[in-house]
Structure formats: structure tokens, C-alpha cells
Amino acid sequence: MSQIELFVDSVYKNASGNKQEMQELKAEMKSHLLEAVHELKIEGKSEQEAIEIAIERFGGEKEMRAVVSLLFKAQKIFAKRVLYIAFAFLLISLVASGLIWKAEVGNREENSAIAGSIYEFLDKHSLYTEESEKGLIALVRDAKQITNIRLYKTDDVKTETAEGSISYFNHNAKPFYQYEREKRPSSVMDFYYAHGDQWFIHLESKNLATLVGYLLTAGITIYAVLFTIWAIINAYHHRRLNVGWIIAFALMNVLGYLAYFLVGRRANHN
Known part of the structure; x- marks a missing residue:
């Protein structure tokens, strides 16, 4: 049966893969061929005829070599x-998380700068005229991340505890001016800015940082x-x-x- 061994060796001659795996596959192919030869000999074929027929039924040397080569190549x-x-x-x-976080940092810096511009505006103007209101809106027109602005007088939100600590989170206070660009989105962050004893600003800004967590997790x-x-x-x-x-x-x-x-x-x- 050396002819079968030569055939099997020739099929796997140019195959590049794990040696142990190839040896196991060669042994399996040899076993199938020997079984086919044995059945053909029972049918009355000579050993040489049985070997040639078994190899031909298996696909021939060139065809099998191509199949084996493609198989290992496909696996790799x-x-x-x-x-x-x-x-x-x-x-x-x-990369996407880094870019989004960079945009979020830029938004926060812009929010702080806008709060400073609003302070300066309030020190110079009254918001009880239509022209002044338009001027305030112009300050946030290009800051698309800002969805809501609430302006308070500091005395209306400032509270002092019995221990002497000061807080500016009086949720019952009513703003003397509010500008709402859109309804509060699902992902928003609140920014609070206090300016001495005069003004307190509450900005609502879209929070891109939550996307970073989702992107990184996914x-x-x-x-x-x-x-x-x-x-x-x-x-x-x-x-x-x-x-x-x-x-x-x-x-x-x-x-x-x-x-x-x-x-x-x-x-x-x-």
C-alpha cells in the first residue's frame, strides 16, 4: 500500500498548517482509502485496480491537493x-471616545466662557427690554449644546445652614429670566455659576460624556x-x-x- 502513502503525502506536500493536525488528517485520509481498497478487492478488483479506483474516487492528486491547500488557507x-x-x-x-471627550471638554470650556459673558452683560444691561433679551440670546446662539438658561439673583438661591456652610441649590427659587431652546433631553448636565452677591446662572448642556461610556463598553x-x-x-x-x-x-x-x-x-x- 505504499502507493496510497505516496498519494497522501503528495496531497499534503505543499500544505502549510499545524504539523500535528496535518498528520491526523493524513492518517484519516489513508484510513478511508484503505477501507475503499478493501471493499473494491472484495468486489473482485485486483489490488492495483482497487488502489487506482479508490484514488480516483477520492478526487485525484491535483484536485485533492488544491482542496487541502484552500482549506488550510481559509482557516488562516x-x-x-x-x-x-x-x-x-x-x-x-x-478614537471615537477620545474625539467625543475632546468635544465635551470644549463644550464645558465654552459654557464657562458664556457664563462669564452673561455676567458682563447683566452688569451692563437690563433684561426688561426686547433688545436686551435679544443680546443675551445672541451670546448662546452658536453654543448648540446649551438647551436651557436660568438666571437668578444670588439672594434668591443662596442659603446658609446652621453650621455656617453656604449653598446655592435652592430648587424652590424662581428665575427672573429663563431661555429654553429645547425641552430637557435625556442626557444633559447641569452647570452652576455664581457671580459674587449679584447673579447666579444655571445652564443645561447636552452631555456627550455618556456616549464615551457606551462606546468604550461596546x-x-x-x-x-x-x-x-x-x-x-x-x-x-x-x-x-x-x-x-x-x-x-x-x-x-x-x-x-x-x-x-x-x-x-x-x-x-x-
Whole structure:
């Protein structure tokens, strides 16, 4: 049956993959071929005829070599794509979160600057004229993140506790002026600014920071799942997959795979 062994060796000659896996596949193919030869010999075929027919039924050397090569190539490509997609999700979520956080910091700085401009405006103008009201609205026209402005006199919101601490959070106080651009959105942050003993400003601003948490959670979760899948596929191809490594990949991610790699390298050296 040396002809069958030569055929099997020729099929896997140019295949690039895990050696142990290839040996197991070669043994399985050889077993199927020998079984087919045995059945053909029972039917009355000579050994040579049985071998040739069995090989032909299996697909022939060229066809099988192409199939095996494509199989190992497809496995490698799939695993690589899973890994690339995992890192892509992680990178995109980190970059997007960074950009959103930068925009949020810019909004907060702008809110503080607008509060300062409102203080200056209140010191110079009365809000009981239509022209003055238009001037105030103009200060926040381009700040699309601001949804609501409430202006108070400091004495109306300032309270002092028995211990002597001062608070400006009197929710029963009524503003002497309010500008509402839109109804309070689901994600909003309150900013409070006190100006001496005269004015107290309450700004409602859209809060982009909540998106950062959602993006990071989604991106890191997808990355962790895909990386775990890639690590499991890799360990399976090397015939080293077990429950322990699956748990290590799932819980420790890169550190788990690093431990898997170091253990494998030590085993190869021994």
C-alpha cells in the first residue's frame, strides 16, 4: 500500500498548517482509502485496480491537493480576519471616545466662557427690554449644546445652614429670566455659576460624556469576544485547546494568550 502513502503525502506536500493536525488528517485520509481498497478487492478488483479506483474516487492528486491547500488557507484567513476585526473595533471605539471627550471638554470650556459673558452683560444691561433679551440670546446662539438658561439673583438661591456652610441649590427659587431652546433631553448636565452677591446662572448642556461610556463598553466587549474566538481557534489548530485555556482567554484576554504562548514555547523546548 505504499502507493496510497505516496498519494497522501503528495496531497499534503505543499500544505502549510499545524504539523500535528496535518498528520491526523493524513492518517484519516489513508484510513478511508484503505477501507475503499478493501471493499473494491472484495468486489473482485485486483489490488492495483482497487488502489487506482479508490484514488480516483477520492478526487485525484491535483484536485485533492488544491482542496487541502484552500482549506488550510481559509482557516488562516478566517482567524486573521477575526483578529483584525477585533482590533479594529477596539481602535475605532478608543478614537471615537477620545474625539467625543475632546468635544465635551470644549463644550464645558465654552459654557464657562458664556457664563462669564452673561455676567458682563447683566452688569451692563437690563433684561426688561426686547433688545436686551435679544443680546443675551445672541451670546448662546452658536453654543448648540446649551438647551436651557436660568438666571437668578444670588439672594434668591443662596442659603446658609446652621453650621455656617453656604449653598446655592435652592430648587424652590424662581428665575427672573429663563431661555429654553429645547425641552430637557435625556442626557444633559447641569452647570452652576455664581457671580459674587449679584447673579447666579444655571445652564443645561447636552452631555456627550455618556456616549464615551457606551462606546468604550461596546468596543471593548466586541474586541474581547472576537479576540477570545481568535485565541480559541488558534489553540484548536495547535491541538492544545481545553477548558482552562478558554477561561484564560475569556477572562485575561491578551495576558491569557501570552501565558498560552509561553507555556507552548516551553513545552517545545523540552
